Amino acid sequence: MSEPLGREAAPRPRIEDLERPALDDRSYRIITLPNQLEVLLIHDSKTDKASAALDVNVGSFSDADDMPGIAHAVEHLLFMGTDKYPKENAYNQYLTAHSGHSNAYTASTSTNYYFELAASKHTNSKSSPTASQDASPVSKDDSPLWGALDRFGQFFICPLFLEDTVDREIRAVDSENKKNLQSDTWRLHQLNKALSNPEHPYCHFSTGSWTTLHDDPIARGVKIRDEFIKFHANHYSANRMKLVVLGKESLDTLEGWVDEIFSQIPNKDLPRNRWDEPLVYTEEQLLTQTFAKPVTESRSLEITFRYRDEENYYESHPSRYLSHLIGHEGPGSILAYTKAKGWTNGLGAGGQPLCPGAGLFGISVKLTEDGLKHYKEIIKIIFQYIAMIREKPPQEWVVDEQIRISEVDFRFKQKSPPSRTTSALASVMQKPYDRKMLLSGPAVIRKFDKEAISEAMTYLRPDNFRIVVVDQKFPGDWNAKEKWYGTEYKTEKIPEDFVVEIKHAFEDASRPEELHFPHKNEFIPNRLDVEKKEVENPLKTPKLIRNDSNVRTWWKKDDQFWVPKANVHVYFRTQMPNLTARTNVMTSLFRDLVNDALVEYSYDADISGLIYEFDAQGSGLTVSVEGYNDKLSVLLEKVLLQIRDLEIKDERFNIIRERMMRGYRNWDFGQPFHQVGTYSRWLRNEGGNMTDELLEELETITPQEVRDFFPQVLAQNAIEVLAHGNLYKEEALQVTDLIEKTMRPKRLPPSQWKKRRSLILPPGSNFIYERKLKDPANVNHCIEYSLYFGSSNDRELRAKLLLIAQMTDEPAFNQLRTIEQLGYVVFSGVAFSNMWSGYRILIQSEKDCKYLEGRIDHFLHQFEKTLSEMSEEDFEGHKRAVINRRLEKLKNLTQEGNRFWNHMFADTYDFTQAENDAKSIELLNKPQMIDCFQHYVSPASPHRAKIAVHLVAQAKPKEPTVEERKSHATSALTTILKAENLTAAHEKLESRLSSLPAESLGDSIPSAIAAHLTEDLSLEKEKAEKVLDETKAALGLAETPAVLEAGEKEGKVSENGTKVVYIEDVHGFKAAREMSSAVVAVTNLEEFLEGSAKL
């Protein structure tokens, strides 16, 4: 549907001269379609990925009061079928087939949808770098982007909100919410919202749950689907949408496509959402103090000021003047002063825009144990500091520094991945930036606006704030519970005498001399020259430019990104940290003490785009410095000196040790799916310690022990350096000299370097390691089911694994998450660590791990069939998708540096691994893959080697009611029938279910469904059985494998004839296994020496 009339009458305005980074070779065009949809088109001739994002100016602030979460639920449901592509997973299948993926999020005032996929139908390996630069018109059939845009666009033109997907998606929303319930970030954020003005939409509960989106509305007699459609009708409109499309095609081609598809989105001329009234915090909520109890052992103090939104101040960003000073960490800062008193560990400050019309300014302080006792004094110090800044007019030199840094950062900004680019820009387009400043506006401060800053400062005053104190024990008399997350808290007006004290601190001109403005920042880079050359084929590996008895230096001068930046990574190899759990913990303490001592010094560098990292690993110590190369060696030298000459003060030691203890204890309260991988890796590799072992040691370590220990770690080690980026060879050698001269370690011969080995699981293994999760309130179990393939040195095996992971990616998600609704977190993929290579499936679920084992086995069986029936074309498509993914272009210097460093640090020096993978995958054929699957993966295979980690939840989820179980059965069945291209007969099923007895639902639901399938729908026996099986699975009524049910003692065997062995003693388990050979370099390193024939 095109409307040539309108276009002929007056040429469409096109904005193309956007301010952009110096090295940005993309071209841009902004247009507005006849339906008032504003579009940004981006042509990138060199991209290997295309992407689009659409942002709608409506979010959870627009939720109806009686249906919290509806905006979010609409985000989920919008993707459930369209007229043109009625198959539910048509969109995702299309994306996966073209190495793509999609995602969406709902924020307070916008909902953002995006996808990314291969930019061309051919694999990267076949297109030469020069051929890819032409931008001639592309036919729709040749571009994966066209098909994706067409599928994506339909969601906004005519979403169907298919009735039978409604319950299921609400369930998905519900499990998303359950995943967040024990997270302190979510809990405390919601508590702040809950305690704001109930008239302002900031107080909304934005995720939604089964109760708010299903049970409650139904109890009120509301038809839920109608509400969703109504919400969409009332809030979605082309004039509220911003679209960004990025592709290889020319701007004209992209414009034509966008016209053709997106002009069809209806325009309802809705106003832009804004909330000037009422206020987020009224007098009632201001000057209150709230005490909240966290799930994990964290301690913090939050001060929030009522502020404003700064949308129209984007040229001066006044709040950044305040956050720069208040959040400063250098000498004179609040943090430096309170840290010296032993009260704080960290501090952040910044403006928080909430919506057009409202904003907050927040200060967040991490407290030590002693800091908690002195939280009132900390508040007074903060007000003293604020008074100090307010005493002076806005300082132009401070803003000048910020302008310099922000301009340099923008000028040398490197490309971010396509979907991050489109999604972020679509959201930026909702803001009133001058269109030519769309790219630069959020980043760059372009002027010193004295009045705007003065005005901003007036918000930070002692009658315009509230505080929250977070701690597990203090004050202990919480008397309220937040409604959605159950966070215990107590809130009250700040006592009058304390308000008086704060006012006094603010007004009294005498204040500690330790508080003062920061010094001039010496780290702002001046030397920004880059010698750019045309390079046809960038080098794929660094060169080895020094290789003597104890030092190796690797170097690569940047030959494709041309930014004045560099990365220097230093590796001090030693086995000392890895000897025992105790040396391991002492090394971590040493690391944290060094980092703690560097906070004040490194802050200026940090805000000037130069960062360092000092870390301790099992195989040694590492130091990385990254950023503008101008002052890189200044920072590196300071870090090395701090490492060498660390002075350990008892007070600081105690603070750091206490923080580390909390960290270890809190780890057990993290999301189960974050924990499970650590257990799996521990079981796969030779050494390693879990947090409980480390914690035990930590309790008794003294400062003197660490003082005695760390010089020994530094005394003897081998040095390896990677210098990469805008650095010449001489500079790389000079940096190496600096490191050597500063640290002067004794030589450590290669025979004494750590060897990395992994366990070898023999064929027929069937191990389970079970562990009870510590959080008593968590209801989610988690399983990681791993299949061992063999050595990661085996390139062909690696290629097969990568291909299996690609082929099972969408089906596993579709089966285990969408159809069976096991839980929000479902992941399948490869596992490579040291010499281990394998395949794994991870599920976090309210269903127990034994049940999940059965579902995974079932899926793998099912996929075996899918694979054998897969067409040659689909098979080749999958190969192409992995190859594309492996050969994805490097986006920036950091990515390239990390790639080299990871291969060095892994000891493999396999710099061209991606290219080798692509070559090996190219050679694979379907019969080989079927063999491989049947051998290593199929649950029927006696050769496969399996180990699973079961993390078991202590709490039980709420029992569903009879009605819930029946409605769940209907929705599950409809989803499954649809996957089989069958339609349900709703009324007949409902009547069968309604007559069931409440007492024995577990048995009677499946028989009612069975009768429905054979009698009402007349399905053939085989089909009926399959559908029934899957429905039972979705209802949690499938069978748990007998072998697990019985436990190993009963002596039952699995279908492949193996017995389950529960690992009781991990040390014993590892001791009884054979170990692999150690990781070694894949090629002779001499080949990388300069002048070697290979380069």
Ligand SMILES: [Zn+2]
């Ligand atoms: Zn969601």
